[in-house]
Structure formats: C-alpha cells, structure tokens
Amino acid sequence: MSQATYELKAEARERVGKGSSRELRRNGLIPAVIYGDKQxxxxxxxxxxEVTKRIHAGGFMTTIATIELDGKKIKVLPKDYQLDPVRDFTMHVDFLRVSGNTQVTVEVPVHFLNEDKSGVKVGxxxxxxxxxxxxxxxxxxxxxxxxxxxxxxKIGDSIHISDVKLPKGVTPVIADRDFTIATIVAPAGGVTEEEAAEE
Incomplete structure (x- = not known):
C-alpha cells in the first residue's frame, strides 16, 4: 500500500453551483465534495x-488522504477528478469517506519484474x-x-491474473474469467535459430 498519506486543509462551501465554483477557481481554490460512509x-x-501537485505526483487515486475541515480530520480516498480540457487545471474533485472497514474499487498499476529471466532476454x-x-x-x-x-x-506464454499473487484481501473486479495481463510474443521478424537454441 502507498504509505505516503498526506493532509489537505479545506474550508466549508456554503454556496454551491456554477457561479460560486467559478468564483472559487478565480481565488485559487477547487470545489470538492466528500461523500459516503452513510453520512x-x-x-x-x-x-x-496543493491538489494539482498531488495529482501530478502519481498515485493520487490510490492514496488515502486526511482532509482537515473546521478542526476535524476526515480520512478520504479520491474517487474522481475533472480537468479543464483546454487549460489542464483541476476543476473538481470527489472524495469518498473511508473508515477501517470500507471496501473500495480502484485501478492498480501493473509492474513487470525479471524481464531478463524470461523470453524477453532472447528477443x-x-x-x-x-x-x-x-x-x-x-x-x-x-x-x-x-x-x-x-x-x-517463454516466448508464446501468456500471463493471466491467476499467475499473480495478489495481496491479502485484494480481489480482481473481473471474477468470471482468468483474464490475460500480458503475453511474450516473438518479434515481428521471428526468432533466429541461435536465439531459439538459447531459449
């Protein structure tokens, strides 16, 4: 898990709507909403x-944050954010309130290890x-x-979700099939006899 949790200071918004959102943005603030946990x-x-820096640092959607509001601390997980399509600045963020037993659905990046110990090494x-x-x-x-x-x-092998050891309590959303994460394929020109012998 990403341990790099962080805090954001927030102020309550009395008025909502397009006019007040535009005014907030002019003043260097982003409108956001915290929901969930039956509240x-x-x-x-x-x-x-602050928010833009967090988004560009990576892992924004998978890192729990603490929002400080009127002296209270609320644990949240970002669920969605909107960027201005033209100027690429953050327009709005949705946060999900989380507690110890909250289950969430998130997309986690895939990292591939030991390419040099696989068919990739031989082309x-x-x-x-x-x-x-x-x-x-x-x-x-x-x-x-x-x-x-x-x-x-080896070349020709497929790596499926069943080949991956997931951490405890983590299950794939797609549960009805053993989906493919990657394959190791022969290069466009094929593999030379020498490389095939190495393999």
Missing amino acids: APISIALNTN GVLNVVRHGVEVHCPADNIPEAINVDLSGK
Whole structure:
C-alpha cells in the first residue's frame, strides 16, 4: 500500500453551483465534495496548487488522504477528478469517506519484474494487455502496484491474473474469467535459430 498519506486543509462551501465554483477557481481554490460512509455529503474548497501537485505526483487515486475541515480530520480516498480540457487545471474533485472497514474499487498499476529471466532476454517482446487491474480491497490496504514476475516465462506464454499473487484481501473486479495481463510474443521478424537454441 502507498504509505505516503498526506493532509489537505479545506474550508466549508456554503454556496454551491456554477457561479460560486467559478468564483472559487478565480481565488485559487477547487470545489470538492466528500461523500459516503452513510453520512451526508459535505461541499468543500481546497487549495488548487496543493491538489494539482498531488495529482501530478502519481498515485493520487490510490492514496488515502486526511482532509482537515473546521478542526476535524476526515480520512478520504479520491474517487474522481475533472480537468479543464483546454487549460489542464483541476476543476473538481470527489472524495469518498473511508473508515477501517470500507471496501473500495480502484485501478492498480501493473509492474513487470525479471524481464531478463524470461523470453524477453532472447528477443521476445512483452506485449502488455493491461497496464492496470481494477480490484476490490480494503481502503486502508490498497496495493501500490501489482507485481508480475516474468521469471521462466517463454516466448508464446501468456500471463493471466491467476499467475499473480495478489495481496491479502485484494480481489480482481473481473471474477468470471482468468483474464490475460500480458503475453511474450516473438518479434515481428521471428526468432533466429541461435536465439531459439538459447531459449
């Protein structure tokens, strides 16, 4: 799990709607909402620079944050954010309130390990089918990445979700089939006899 939790200071938003949102953005703030955990949604405003920095740092959607509002601390997980299509600045963020037993659905990036111990070393090409996998997991135990070990995989092999050891409590959203994450394929020109012998 990404342990790099962080805090954001927020102020309550009295007025909602397009006019007040535009005014907030002019003042360097982003409108946001906190919902979930069987409580009423709270409309808040956050510092634009702080949020943008967090989004560009990576792992924004899989890292739990603490929002400080009127002296209270609320644990949240970002669920969605909107960027201005032209100017690429953050327009709005939705946060899900999380507690110890909250289950969340998040997309976790896939990392491939030990390419040098697989068919890739002898000229095979790693064909990545999924760069991320959507999983159900406890909000306080979101994996930073799903690591796929390629050791011993040969040209022509496929790597399925069943080949991957997922952390405890983490299950793929697609449960009805053993989907492919990647394949190791022969290069476009084929493999030379020498490379095939090495393999």
